[in-house]
Amino acid sequence: MQKEPSGAAKPATPAAAPARANATPSAAPARANAMPSTSPARAAAPSPAPVRAPAAMPSLATAPKAKPEPEAAPEAKSLKTGGILAGVLAALVGAWLLWPAAPTDNLTPQQVQARVEHFQQAAASGLITMPKVDLDSPKAVEQAAVQIAAMPMKDEKAKAALAKELRAEAAKPAAQRTKEFEVVRFNDDCEIDGDTITVTAPGLLPTTLRLERDWQTLIIPKAKGQPTTITVYGSHDGYGGETVGLSTERGELPMPIFKQNQSIDFTIP
DSSP: OOHHHHHHHHHHHHHHHHHHHHHHHHHHHHHHHHOTTTOHHHHHSSOHHHHHHHHTHHHHHHHHHHTTGGGHHHHHHHHHHHHHHHHHHHHHHHHHHHSOSSSOSOOOHHHHHHHHHHHHHHHHTTOOOOOBOOTTOHHHHHHHHHHHHHSOOSOHHHHHHHHHHHHHHHHSOGGGOOEEEEEEEEEEOSOOSOOEEEEEETTEEEEEEEOOSSOEEEEEEEETTOOEEEEEEEEEOOSSSBOEEEEETTEEEEOOOBOTTOEEEEEEO
């Protein structure tokens, strides 16, 4: 009789097991959400591992994006370059007031006034300085002698005397020299229209220059360490006034525009 109960109990047990099996899974998710730390099996059950694995992918995606970061340097350089170019353009705009955009004597009133102001400021500041002949260099002395011979002076004897004076001064010891020789250059800095000037200075006979684009050189003597005044006289106005460029140690200096039979003086310190 004991086998019957065991036999009857055995079919009852499998019948109850499915009921508990169905109930257990329905409660398991609730408990897994409520108490994930109490059951290791249930804590591992949330398998976000496969979900989190793709979540790590964005970090890999951002790695290539880090490569364009060096491109920020060229952008920064481009900004700096833009700033430099802006400064250069600003300087060119200022220079444009002094120099026409094209070789022409049709200057605007602003350009004409800018030439006057710029020249006056340079003269007042003692900035109109010329390169001097290097008397310690035989090559420079002979080059200056050739330039003297090429000067458009009508008096050939005066040119020969000036070249002789130059060589004699160069032959002296530096401490005994009493003269120096300024290298003064002129050109027409606008339209080449026949503008002609006559230049005079102490120690220099009047010398007439028909201005061209290329610089024309005069060698002008003066007392060592003493200022001298040079006069530029308008001999012929091609068109729109005498447009004269003056070459100095600091670069080209546009002179104020003046008319025929007018003159401008400036002092070399």
